[in-house]
Amino acid sequence: AQSVAQPEDQVNVAEGNPLTVKCTYSVSGNPYLFWYVQYPNRGLQFLLKYITGDNLVKGSYGFEAEFNKSQTSFHLKKPSALVSDSALYFCAVREGSSNTGKLIFGQGTTLQVKP
């Protein structure tokens, strides 16, 4: 069965410093991986995805993610954090070979960026 794990409940970083939010996955077959962000009292917003190709994927708001097949990881990164990046971040995997778009989400990581 497909699954994703986000090992950190919370990540704290100072504004201007690089940030990393970790995600590991377990899938059978090729992974289709996603990152979403949730601001307080809002729905989730799509950030970026990995389907195939380049291991470094660029997304919205300056975020990028690095796919590492040998480590089964898909970590979210940003070179310079902003206070406005503070939010809840979810990693997700598309279920199996399904083309229905069903996603399995991790438990989420709260990112706190301090001035």
Next chain:
Amino acid sequence: DAGITQSPRHKVTETGTPVTLRCHQTENHRYMYWYRQDPGHGLRLIHYSYGVKDTDKGEVSDGYSVSRSKTEDFLLTLESATSSQTSVYFCASGGTGVNTGELFFGEGSRLTVL
């Protein structure tokens, strides 16, 4: 942004009463989903739809039913609400092809069952 709205946004009800949450999208997306969000569990899929009148169960479907009579509308019904169904419910929609998995979420419906 895709137009996807949920109603009601907040509801308090009593155990044993029926509840219906509504989701409306204006993007003509084929797929629609209902998730629930609970602390420590992330988002869990309740039911999804892959077309009008075509629905299937998700991970946590017990106690829930859905209906989709039009492309744009997806209803979630709790036939007899229980306290364990207190949660924030999110509707999402998504397209097909290379964009499969890029979901657009509503703002959520906070349900409290007393």
